Amino acid sequence: MIKIVLKLIGKVVMVLCLFVLSLACSAQNNVFNLIPQPAHLEKGNGVFILNANTVIVPTENDKGVWELLALRLRSLTGSDLKVVKFATNNVIRFISDANIKGGKEAYRLEITPKTVVIKASQPEGWFYGMQTLVQLLPMKLKQADAKLGIKIPAVKIEDAPRFQWRGLMVDVSRHFFSKEVIKRYIEQMSKYKMNVLHLHLTDNQGWRVEIKSLPKLTEVGAWRVPRTGYWRNQKAPEPAEQATDGGFYTQDGIRELVAYGQKHFVELVPEIDVPGHSLALIASYPELSCTKKSQQVLAGDSWNASRTNVVCAGNDSVFVFLEKVIGELAGLFPSRYIHIGGDEVSRAYWDKCPVCQQRIRDEHLKSAEELQSYFLKRVSKIVLSKGKKPMGWYENLPGGLPEEMAVMSWKDDKGGILSANKGQQVVMTPAAYTYLDFYQGDQYLENAIFTVNRLSTTFLFDPLPKGIEEKNVMGGQGSLWTEQVPNERKLQFMTWPRAFALSETLWSGAGKSSWINFISRVESHLPMLDRDAVNYSRYFYDVVVSGVRGVDKALLVSLTTEVEGLKIYYSFDDTDPDPYYPVYTGQPLRIPKGAQNIRAVTYRDGIQVGRLMKIPVAELERRTPAK
Structure with missing residues (x-):
């Protein structure tokens, strides 16, 4: 997605104000250093000693949460904890409690010198209680410590998330990331109670999901000529140069990722970006464009007017094509939503296309802008027919957006406010605060082409801007476009620690802690990232x-x-x-x-x-x- 360069003078002022406001530290006792902060925490007396004799008592239907805990503790301590049906001392117990308030992700964690008890009504709650428990272990834990016993402070925690959609988006079109990379990303985000991974599967630079009824999408659209380095001004493909850079997820691979996400309570949401951002699609099936000319998948070289990246909105074959794509996606992804993109459409192609102009006349539309609304409404109906809900990027169109479409507000807060106040469901991802491709340090030293989004700026993100209808805000997400993200280490570097701020805001709510309190907790978690071999930015220093x-x-x-x-x-x-x-x-x-x-x-x-x-x-x- 091509982003706008934002005028951020007001944002800089807010960041400066942040330092003044943060002088009053939060009352949260920093000995716990939890991210995100729980809704309620009461410090207890004494400590629980975790050692080789500690046992785990699972509950029924916990979807393997106890197994994840056992694996995690083994990796941290080297000890294999036994699983038993009953114990009263030196035990970690999962308990089902239908009276837990706050929804399926809510939990209660109570640690005493004798027991650790995690109560929840659903497996999600046990999972998030487990994540909090692991964060209570010493941050610089060594396996040798397990022989002496690991001290976990006594505490009572009652916790539930502020928002249901706590997401991260990874653009796998601009650069392709293997299943193993995505799995590690899922596991890491789940540790901080993030629960949605939005996959941007298609764009001008690659089509990344197998559609069995349309094999050229991955035979052609998943590959481009190799280029290394800065995205802008790359050379165009040379005559007879082979397209060898890229990749895609097979349908079995998608099922594997979905299952891994479910295991970690992360919902995978697919995005197929149409009618713009479609060069990889058109390179595969050029007859679906207005020009019907042969195209090549974009390899980072400069754009030119002869290259068509918009499908023909007047061609009924496009909608037949999309019904096949969406039908197969609906069978692969259990997600409630299928994201259909819908933004940044170069309507100049439609203005010159006689087929599109005929569609405008037949549908009594006034302009190509209204044709974009027509297109999105028609594709939304296809999504609904497959038992899914459509989602798309906010666009200000005279014909409006489909009423049934959930909206991602990306340019700023305004689109989200307008959509939410019309009754539409909204996910907030305003670029100035949540775009993770924006650089984190001084612009002179960075290779990104847009603007700055420092950790302290992401900390200011509020999914509930003034004037918005709160009940229609599902939550928010950080969006990582990958033009300048060629490998896993950079993917991690651009995500962390800014995702800490997103986790805090989307679980605990904006403004729950001071900046000083938050940055102190961030610093305490850096050794955990080091231990897990997760790269991160230190540019906030x-x-x-x-x-x-x-x-x-x-x-x-x-x-x-x-x-x-x-x-x-x-x-x-x-x-x-x-x-x-x-x-x-x-x-x-x-x-x-x-x-x-x-x-x-x-x-x-x-x-x-x-x-x-x-x-x-x-x-x-x-x-x-x-x-």
């Missing part, structure tokens, strides 16, 4: 370098940090600063004559924590227009 104008319009340099309590050391003489260099005191710096760069770095307690930032003065001049 970096110096934020900004230009400001003095009263004489001269360029000054302001240095700030997202994290409180860091010392900033700097230089203008092209040498690398360390703790013996000047320390930034909070006042904007005048740039010495002749200085071409500023270098700055953050330290905590004498140890470097942020990257050494080298920003040209010319770059700051470019960013800082004169008043």
